[in-house]
Amino acid sequence: MRREPPQRLGDYGPLFFPAGMLTLFFVVPFATMIAVSFFQRQQGGFYTPAFVLDNYARFLSLFFGKVLGFSLFLAVAVAIACVVVGVPFTYLLARSSRKTQIAWLVALLSILSLSEVMIGFAWSTLFSRTAGITNLFVWLGLMSQAQALTPSFGAVMTAMAYQAFPYTVLVLYPALVRLDPTLSEAARTLGASPAKAFFTVVVPALRNTILATLIMVFIFALGSYLLPQLLGRPQHWTLSVLITDQAIYQSNMPFAAAMAVFLVLVSLALVGLAVYAGRQKEAK
Amino acid sequence: MSGLILEHVTKQFGTFTAVNDVSLAVADGSFVCLLGPSGCGKTTLMRMIAGLDLPTGGSIRLSGADITQVPTHRRDLGMVFQSLALFPHLTVGENIAYSLRIRGADKDAQKKRVDELLAMIHLPGFADRSVNKLSGGQRQRVAIARALAISPKLFLLDEPLSALDAKLREAMQVELRQLQQRLGITTIVVTHDQREAMTMADTVVVMNGGEIRQAAAPVDIYRRPADSFVADFIGQTNLLPFETDSTGRAAVLGTSIEGLAPLTGPEKGLLSVRPEDVQLAPAGNGLIPGTVTFVRDLGGTIETFVEAGGQQVIAVSSPRNRPAVHVGQTVGIKLDPATSVVLAK
Amino acid sequence: MTALRRLLFFVVGLFLALPLIVVAGVSINQRQTLAFPPQGFSLSWYAQIFTNPEWRNALVASLTLAATSALLALLIALPLAWFLWRRLAPWANIFQLLGVAPFTLPPVITALGLLTFWATTGFYGQSWTAVISHGIFFVTLPLVTLSLGFSAIDRSLVEAAATMGADDRTIFRTIVLPLILPYIVSGYAFAFVLSLNEYIVAYMTIGFTMETLPIKIFNALRYGYTPTMASVTVLFLVIAAVIFGLVARFGDLPKLLGALSEDK
Numbered sequence: 001m002r003r004e005p006p007q008r009l010g011d012y013g014p015l016f017f018p019a020g021m022l023t024l025f026f027v028v029p030f031a032t033m034i035a036v037s038f039f040q041r042q043q044g045g046f047y048t049p050a051f052v053l054d055n056y057a058r059f060l061s062l063f064f065g066k067v068l069g070f071s072l073f074l075a076v077a078v079a080i081a082c083v084v085v086g087v088p089f090t091y092l093l094a095r096s097s098r099k100t101q102i103a104w105l106v107a108l109l110s111i112l113s114l115s116e117v118m119i120g121f122a123w124s125t126l127f128s129r130t131a132g133i134t135n136l137f138v139w140l141g142l143m144s145q146a147q148a149l150t151p152s153f154g155a156v157m158t159a160m161a162y163q164a165f166p167y168t169v170l171v172l173y174p175a176l177v178r179l180d181p182t183l184s185e186a187a188r189t190l191g192a193s194p195a196k197a198f199f200t201v202v203v204p205a206l207r208n209t210i211l212a213t214l215i216m217v218f219i220f221a222l223g224s225y226l227l228p229q230l231l232g233r234p235q236h237w238t239l240s241v242l243i244t245d246q247a248i249y250q251s252n253m254p255f256a257a258a259m260a261v262f263l264v265l266v267s268l269a270l271v272g273l274a275v276y277a278g279r280q281k282e283a284k
Numbered sequence: 285m286s287g288l289i290l291e292h293v294t295k296q297f298g299t300f301t302a303v304n305d306v307s308l309a310v311a312d313g314s315f316v317c318l319l320g321p322s323g324c325g326k327t328t329l330m331r332m333i334a335g336l337d338l339p340t341g342g343s344i345r346l347s348g349a350d351i352t353q354v355p356t357h358r359r360d361l362g363m364v365f366q367s368l369a370l371f372p373h374l375t376v377g378e379n380i381a382y383s384l385r386i387r388g389a390d391k392d393a394q395k396k397r398v399d400e401l402l403a404m405i406h407l408p409g410f411a412d413r414s415v416n417k418l419s420g421g422q423r424q425r426v427a428i429a430r431a432l433a434i435s436p437k438l439f440l441l442d443e444p445l446s447a448l449d450a451k452l453r454e455a456m457q458v459e460l461r462q463l464q465q466r467l468g469i470t471t472i473v474v475t476h477d478q479r480e481a482m483t484m485a486d487t488v489v490v491m492n493g494g495e496i497r498q499a500a501a502p503v504d505i506y507r508r509p510a511d512s513f514v515a516d517f518i519g520q521t522n523l524l525p526f527e528t529d530s531t532g533r534a535a536v537l538g539t540s541i542e543g544l545a546p547l548t549g550p551e552k553g554l555l556s557v558r559p560e561d562v563q564l565a566p567a568g569n570g571l572i573p574g575t576v577t578f579v580r581d582l583g584g585t586i587e588t589f590v591e592a593g594g595q596q597v598i599a600v601s602s603p604r605n606r607p608a609v610h611v612g613q614t615v616g617i618k619l620d621p622a623t624s625v626v627l628a629k
Numbered sequence: 630m631t632a633l634r635r636l637l638f639f640v641v642g643l644f645l646a647l648p649l650i651v652v653a654g655v656s657i658n659q660r661q662t663l664a665f666p667p668q669g670f671s672l673s674w675y676a677q678i679f680t681n682p683e684w685r686n687a688l689v690a691s692l693t694l695a696a697t698s699a700l701l702a703l704l705i706a707l708p709l710a711w712f713l714w715r716r717l718a719p720w721a722n723i724f725q726l727l728g729v730a731p732f733t734l735p736p737v738i739t740a741l742g743l744l745t746f747w748a749t750t751g752f753y754g755q756s757w758t759a760v761i762s763h764g765i766f767f768v769t770l771p772l773v774t775l776s777l778g779f780s781a782i783d784r785s786l787v788e789a790a791a792t793m794g795a796d797d798r799t800i801f802r803t804i805v806l807p808l809i810l811p812y813i814v815s816g817y818a819f820a821f822v823l824s825l826n827e828y829i830v831a832y833m834t835i836g837f838t839m840e841t842l843p844i845k846i847f848n849a850l851r852y853g854y855t856p857t858m859a860s861v862t863v864l865f866l867v868i869a870a871v872i873f874g875l876v877a878r879f880g881d882l883p884k885l886l887g888a889l890s891e892d893k
Contacts, residue, residue: 002337002784003717014708015721021705022727025765026739029746033738036745089641092634102877105886110869111645115826115843118862121850122648125859131655133647135666162648165641174887195633223735225829230850240737244829247741248836253748260741267734336788356791357799369789373807383793386803434794 037257047254055258071238074228075221078160079214086168087176087210091202093169094177105173112166120230123159124150127231156232160224168217175209208277215274219267239263286347287311288333288438288470293342295328302328304494305342310487313468315461317481320491321517326474327442329491333472334440335359347437359438362431366443368423370415370430376402377411380430387434401429404463421452428460432467439464439471445480457483478518482506490514506558512627515556522557522597523627524619537593539572541619556625559600563618564588564607571616572597576609592617649866656859674860684857687845691825694759694841699820701764703771706816710775711805714782725772732769736829739766744833754838762834763824770823771816774885778812781884811880818876822869 006012040050058064093104125131127149137143149155183205187197203210225240237245239259247256288310295303303325310316318326331337333344335356343352351359371379378385380401381394389397395411402408405425410418415426424444431439444460445453461484464471475481481488482502489499490513498510509515512523526536528551533540536555567573574592586606588599597617601607609615659669678684709724731739743762747753782805790800828843836844842865846858876882 003715005717011716012712014712014715015724018705018709018712018728019724021761021765022724022768025743025746025761026727026731029739029742032745032749033742036749085641089637092637096634098883102882105882106870106873106877107645109822109873110866111649113822113826113869114862114866115828115846117828117843117847117850118826118858118865119648121846121854121858122652122862125655125854126648126651131651133651162644165645170886177883177888219733219735223737225735225737226847240735243737243741247744247833253745256741257745260738263735264738267738271733334788334792336791355796356788357794357796359792360794361792363789363792365785365789367783367785369783369785371786371789371804382790382795382803386793386795386799430793440792 033257034261036253037261039254039257041252041254055254056262058255058258059262066235067237067239067242070236071222071240074157074160074236074238075218077157078164078221079218081157081161082164082168082217083172083210083214086165086172086213087203087206088198090169090172090176091179091198094173094179095181105170108166108169111162112170116163116224116226119159119163120226123155123162123227124230127155150231151233151236153232153236156228156236159227159231160221163224163227164217164221167220168213171213171216172209175206179206212274212277215270215277219270222263222267287314288472289345290329290333291343291345293329293332293339293344295325295332295337296340301494303332303339306491306494306496307342308489308496308499310470310472312470314486315464315471315484316473316487316489317485318472318474318489318491319478319481319517320476322476324491325494326476326491328494330440330442330472330474333438334361334363360434360436361438361440362434362436363440364427364431364442364444366446368427368444368447370423370427372416374415375411376407376413376415376418376426379415379426380411380433382430383434397433401433404432405429420448421456424448424456428463432469435469437470439469441471441473443474443476445475446477453477453480454483460484488518490517492517507623507625509556509625509627512554512556515625515627520559520598520600522555522559522562524555524557524595524597525552526555526626527552536619537572537595539570541621554627555619556627557619558623559587559598561620561623562597562599563620564590564599564601564609565616565618567614567616569616571618574615574617576611576613576615578611579609590615590617649863652859652862656856656863658856674856675864677857678861678864681857683840684842684845684861687840687842688861690756690839691841691843694763694831695821695824697760698763698767698824699771699817701760702768702820703813703817705764705768706771706775707813710772710779711801713776714779725776728768728772731766736766736827740830740833743830747834754835756835756839759831759835759839759841762830763827766827766830767820767823770819771813774812774816774819775809777885778809782808812885815876815880815885818872822872825868826865 035049036047037055038051038053039047040052040054041047059068093101096104126133129146129148132146132149134143134146134149138146179202184194184197184201187201188194192200222238223240224238225244228236228238228241229244240263243256243259243263246252246259290306290308293303293306294301306325306329318329320326328337332339335351335354339352343350345351346359371382374382377395377398380398381389384394384397398411399408402410405428407422407425407429410422410426415423418426424447427444428441431441441460445456448456457480464484473480473484485502487499488502488505490497490505492513498505498514500508500510505514505518509518509521515521516523524536526534526541528534535541565571572592574590574597576588577591577596578589580587580589584603586601586603588601588607588609590597590599599607599617607615654667656674657670657672658667658674659671678688706728709728712718713721713725743758743765744753747755747758747762752758786804786808787800790804795803826843828841828847831841832844832847835841840848842861846861849855849858873882876885
C-alpha cells in the first residue's frame with residue numbers, strides 16, 4: 001500500500017472527530033488558561049477579563065525566585081539520581097531473559113501508574129513513627145527509639161525518586177534493548193572487563209539518549225504536585241504545588257495560570273532540547 | 285485483442301521517472317519474466333499492472349478492456365508478493381479462501397476449493413495450520429495457492445522466490461513453470477535472477493533505467509543480445525572494442541579478424557563474445573596475442589583469464605578440453621565470428 | 630556481572646517494594662491504627678472499600694470514570710492513528726503532537742487549562758467533564774500503542790488483500806482491525822489504569838462535587854490516616870498488576886514498550 005495524500009474530502013473523515021476533540025478540549029482550554037493569566041483578579045476568587053501583566057510581574061519577587069530555584073534544583077537532583085541508577089539497571093534488564101524483563105516491566109508499570117496520592121501515603125507511612133522504617137532500625141538495635149522522618153527534604157526527594165524511577169527505566173528501555181549487543185562484546189574481545197566495557201563503550205554510545213532521558217525525567221519531576229506537600233515543609237514546595245495551591249486554595253486563577261504558562265515554556269524548551277538530543281543520536 | 289497490452293506506460297515519482305514509455309504485449313497463456321537490476325523499474329511496472337500504482341502516462345489493456353484506472357480490487361488478479369504477505373491472523377485455509385470469502389462464496393464451495401488448491405501445491409491437510417508455523421517453501425506454496433484461488437486472468441509474482449535458499453529456489457522454479465503450463469494462465473514474474481528468468485519464461489523482458497532493453501525468448505536474449513547492457517547482464521560475456529579499418533576489415537584489439545562482418549554496421553563498436561566461445565591456441569597465426577593472468581578451476585568448468593591489449597578476456601572450457609596453459613604464458617585468442625555479436629558502443 | 634546484576638536488582642526491588650510492603654502490612658491491622666508490623670490480622674479494611682458507602686461510591690466513581698474516559702481516549706486515538714498510517718499528510722502530525730502533549734507536559738498544566746475552560750464555559754463540576762478531561766489527558770497512551778501497532782502492519786498485507794478483491798472497507802474489517810486489536814486492548818488498558826489512579830485533573834474538574842478514590846484518599850489524609858487508604862492502595866496496585874500482566878500474557882509487552890520484536 002502506497003500512502004497517498006488524501007484525495008477527496010471523505011478521505012479526511014477519520015480526522016474530524018480526533019481533531020475536533022483535541023482542538024476543543026486541549027487547544028481551547030490551553031488558550032483559555034493563557035488568556036486568564038492576563039486577567040485581573042477580583043476579591044473572592046473571581047476574575048475579570050483584562051490585559052494586565054501583574055500576574056507575571058509577581059515572578060520578580062524573592063519568594064517566587066526561591067520556589068523556582070528549589071523546584072529546578074529538586075527536579076535536577078531527582079533526575080540525576082534516577083538516571084545514575086536507571087542506566088545500569090535498564091542495561092542489565094535489557095540483557096535479562098524475556099521472562100525477567102516482562103516481570104519487571106509489569107512491576108514498573110504498576111508502580112508508575114500508582115496514584116501520586118497513594119505513593120505519598122505509602123511513603124509517609126514508611127517514614128512515620130508508628131509504622132515506619134525506624135521501627136525496623138530499633139528492632140535491629142540501630143536506633144534507640146522510633147521517630148518520624150517526615151516532613152523533611154530527604155523524604156520528598158526519596159518519594160519523588162520512587163515515583164520517577166519506573167518512568168526513567170521505561171524511557172531508557174527502548175534505546176537500551178535495541179543496543180547492539182556486539183558493541184560490548186567487541187570491547188571485551190579487546191580486553192575490557194564487563195564493567196569497563198559498560199563505561200567505555202555503552203555509556204558513550206548512549207550519551208544523547210542519557211541526556212534526553214535526564215531532561216524527560218526532569219520534566220516529569222517538575223510535574224510532581226503532591227509529594228512535596230505531603231512529605232515536606234512549606235519551603236520544600238515546588239512550582240507545581242504552588243500552582244495547585246493558588247488555583248484551589250487561594251482562588252487566584254490568574255496568578256496560577258501565569259505560573260502554569262511559565263512552567264509550559266520551561267517544559268517546552270526542555271522537550272525541544274530532548275528532541276534535539278534524540279535527533280543527534282539518530283544522525284550519528 | 286486478447287492478452288495484456290501495455291502502451292507507452294510511464295510512471296513518474298516527482299521528477300524521477302521510474303518507468304519510461306514502456307510498450308509490451310503479453311500473449312494469453314504465456315510466461316513473461318521482467319528481469320533487470322534493482323531500481324530498473326520492473327517492480328513499478330508490475331505494480332501498475334496490478335493497479336497498486338497508477339501510471340502517469342500510457343494505457344494498460346487486459347483482454348481488450350482498458351484497465352489503466354481500474355482499482356486493484358476489481359482487476360481479478362492473483363499476485364504473490366516478495367514478502368509473501370500471508371495474513372498472520374488467518375490459518376492456511378483462511379488465507380487461501382480469503383478472496384472467495386470476501387466475494388461471498390458459501391462455506392462448502394470455499395472448503396472444496398481450498399482442498400483442491402492444497403492438493404495442487406502438495407500440502408493436503410494443511411488447512412487448519414497457522415501460517416506462522418510453516419517452512420519457507422511451504423509459505424511460498426500457500427502464497428501461490430492463495431493467488432490462484434479465484435482462477436485469475438493474470439498471475440503476477442514479485443520476486444517470489446528470493447527468500448528461499450538456492451536449492452529450494454531452483455526446485456520451485458521448475459515447479460512453478462510446470463504449474464503455469466498445466467493451468468495455462470498468463471503469468472508475469474519480476475526477478476533480478478537471470479537463471480530464474482531463463483528457467484521459467486517464454487519471454488524474458490530485460491529492463492534497465494525504466495526502459496525495456498530487449499524482450500525475446502531466453503535463448504535469443506543470450507545468443508543475440510540487443511545491446512551491450514543485455515549482453516553483459518545476461519550471463520558472462522567479453523565485451524571487446526573493435527574498429528573497422530580502411531579496407532573494411534574489422535580489427536579487435538589491433539588484430540584483424542577474418543570473417544567478422546560488421547561491414548554494413550558501425551565502424552566502431554563492441555564485440556560480445558561468450559567465454560565458452562573463446563578458444564585459446566598457441567600465439568601467432570594471426571590470433572590476438574595475450575598473457576594468461578589467472579586460471580580458475582571450478583571443477584565443472586575452467587576459466588582462463590587472459591590480458592590482451594589492456595583488456596581482460598575470459599575463456600571457459602570444460603575439463604575435457606582443458607587448455608594447456610599456465611599463468612604468465614603468452615597465448616593466442618581465437619574468436620569465432622559466427623558466435624560473436626556486433627553491438628553499437 | 631551476574632552477581633552485580635543480582636545485587637542491583639535486589640536493591641532496586643527492595644526500594645520499590647518497601648513502601649508497598651509496609652502499606653500491605655498496615656492494611657491488615659486489626660485495629661484502626663497504622664502499625665507495622667501489623668497487630669493482629671483482619672481483612673475488614675478491604676471489606677470497608679465495598680461496604681462503607683463513601684468508599685464504595687468513590688470506587689464506583691473511579692471505575693466508571695476510568696472505563697468511560699479510556700473508551701473516549703481510544704475513540705479519539707484510533708481514527709487519528711489510522712489516518713496517519715493510511716494517508717500521507719505531514720501536516721496532520723500536528724494532531725499527533727497535540728495528542729502526546731498533555732502527557733508530556735507537567736499534569737498541573739493540563740489540569741489548570743481544563744479547570745479554566747470548564748469554569749469559563751459554566752460546566753464546572755459536572756461529572757461528564759471529568760470523562761472528557763481524562764479522555765484528552767490520556768489520549769497519548771492508545772495513540773502511542775496504536776501508532777506502534779499500525780507501523781507493525783506490513784503494508785503488503787493490505788496490497789495483497791486488494792489484489793484479492795477487497796475494497797478499503799473490507800480490508801479494514803478483515804485485515805487491519807484483527808491485526809490492530811491487541812494494540813487497541815493494551816491502549817485501553819493503559820488509559821484505564823492511569824485514569825483510575827489520576828488525581829490532579831480529576832480534582833481540578835470535579836473535585837468539589839464528586840470523589841474518585843484518589844481524591845477520597847487525599848481528602849481523608851487531612852483528617853488522619855486510616856487503614857482503608859492502605860487497602861485501597863493495595864487493591865489498586867493489584868488491579869494494575871493484573872491488567873498489565875494480562876497485557877503481557879496476551880500481547881508483546883516488551884514490544885509495546887519499545888523493544889523491536891519478539892525474540893523467541
